[in-house]
Amino acid sequence: MSNAVEQIRKVELGTGGPLVGVQGFGAMGISAAYGETDGAAARDTLEATLEAGVTLIDTADMYGFGANEEFLAPFVAAHRDEITLATKFGFEFRAGESSYRGISNDPAYIRKAAEGSLRRLNVEAIDLYYMHRRDAAVPLAESVGAMAELVREGKVKRLGLSEVTGAELHEAHAVHPITAVQSEWSVFSRDVEQSAVGAAAALGVAFVPYSPLGRGFLTGAFTDASKELSGSDFRQLLPRFSGDNAEANAALLAPLRTIAADHGASTAQIALAWVQQRAQAHGLTVVPIPGTRKRSRLLENAAATRITLTAEELALLEPIAGRVAGDRYADMSHTAVAREA
Numbered sequence: 001m002s003n004a005v006e007q008i009r010k011v012e013l014g015t016g017g018p019l020v021g022v023q024g025f026g027a028m029g030i031s032a033a034y035g036e037t038d039g040a041a042a043r044d045t046l047e048a049t050l051e052a053g054v055t056l057i058d059t060a061d062m063y064g065f066g067a068n069e070e071f072l073a074p075f076v077a078a079h080r081d082e083i084t085l086a087t088k089f090g091f092e093f094r095a096g097e098s099s100y101r102g103i104s105n106d107p108a109y110i111r112k113a114a115e116g117s118l119r120r121l122n123v124e125a126i127d128l129y130y131m132h133r134r135d136a137a138v139p140l141a142e143s144v145g146a147m148a149e150l151v152r153e154g155k156v157k158r159l160g161l162s163e164v165t166g167a168e169l170h171e172a173h174a175v176h177p178i179t180a181v182q183s184e185w186s187v188f189s190r191d192v193e194q195s196a197v198g199a200a201a202a203l204g205v206a207f208v209p210y211s212p213l214g215r216g217f218l219t220g221a222f223t224d225a226s227k228e229l230s231g232s233d234f235r236q237l238l239p240r241f242s243g244d245n246a247e248a249n250a251a252l253l254a255p256l257r258t259i260a261a262d263h264g265a266s267t268a269q270i271a272l273a274w275v276q277q278r279a280q281a282h283g284l285t286v287v288p289i290p291g292t293r294k295r296s297r298l299l300e301n302a303a304a305t306r307i308t309l310t311a312e313e314l315a316l317l318e319p320i321a322g323r324v325a326g327d328r329y330a331d332m333s334h335t336a337v338a339r340e341a
């Protein structure tokens with residue numbers, strides 16, 4: 001009997017973009033943000049991505065303040081031609097610092113940040129370079145112009161934006177083609193459907209939903225982050241995952257559980273199938289990037305790309321986001337929804 005893992009299907013990442021597996025991998029949690037990590041298990045999980053056909057690998061300079069990019073570098077070196085490597089700039093920090101100073105989209109900073117990422121990832125070019133957050137102090141055209149300069153110099157192949165509104169996406173795309181928008185999108189978080197999703201569909205820009213598992217909450221792995229997760233876990237700071245909010249939100253998972261049982265699947269898989277189908281309804285290519293520190297979960301998540309939910313099941317999940325208690329960040333000022341007209 002073969003132990004070969006079934007490969008997921010491939011899609012074009014935005015019009016004319018590279019072919020990538022229809023699900024990507026969010027690398028943040030393998031060395032940062034979500035509590036204790038195990039280097040060996042994380043490396044094994046990374047190897048499992050390619051076995052499953054997961055080829056879009058996502059990091060950012062601020063995950064562990066450079067450490068996540070450095071952790072990925074050996075894997076990237078071993079598989080440079082098999083993966084599409086995405087990283088981001090925008091949360092300003094300096095070498096050796098462990099908190100960020102603010103959000104910067106200043107052209108000189110963008111160049112410095114790109115050079116730092118190239119060095120830590122040990123690559124000649126970044127396949128997809130995202131503006132992580134919008135800094136309203138700098139005109140968008142100036143920042144995207146600076147990003148485009150990196151493309152002309154061969155340091156970056158394609159551009160992306162994270163947490164932008166539909167209007168901002170249109171404006172940026174007029175300066176230089178944008179390949180992908182990365183923003184939070186899940187059964188619990190649907191503010192992107194206000195404008196960014198429609199704009200991406202209209203422009204042929206791919207959508208890369210981050211935290212498609214609601215940072216793990218949709219899997220039922222924890223209820224109250226302030227009581228159940230370790231002190232170093234960033235999720236303790238997120239209003240929807242602690243106290244009364246968390247308790248109320250946990251009750252919203254009941255339909256996910258029912259549907260999962262009917263499919264012989266996990267709630268994580270149903271959450272991932274939902275975002276794929278929701279995007280199809282918008283005529284949009286999506287490549288969600290769930291994160292996990294475990295090989296078995298990587299394979300489980302990839303298998304979700306083969307699940308199709310019925311119209312009745314989608315209808316059961318439809319009202320959930322509107323009932324979620326608490327914001328997705330303690331400080332929402334840097335999110336796209338804060339700038340929606």
Ligand SMILES: NC(=O)c1ccc[n+]([C@@H]2O[C@H](COP(=O)([O-])OP(=O)(O)OC[C@H]3O[C@@H](n4cnc5c(N)ncnc54)[C@H](OP(=O)(O)O)[C@@H]3O)[C@@H](O)[C@H]2O)c1
Pocket residue numbers: 025026027028029034058059132162163182183209210211212213214215216217219221266268269289290291292293294297298300301
């Ligand atoms: N652009 C942005 O501003 C932004 C913001 C946040 C995240 N991101 C990107 O998006 C990626 C994914 O988001 P995320 O990591 O925040 O959240 P997520 O993918 O929604 O959830 C990750 C959590 O779910 C757990 N998990 C994963 N698969 C599971 C499964 N099958 N069963 C049970 N639990 C499972 C993981 O735990 P284990 O590790 O223990 O499996 C982890 O705690 C990040 O890695 C990062 O690259 C981008």
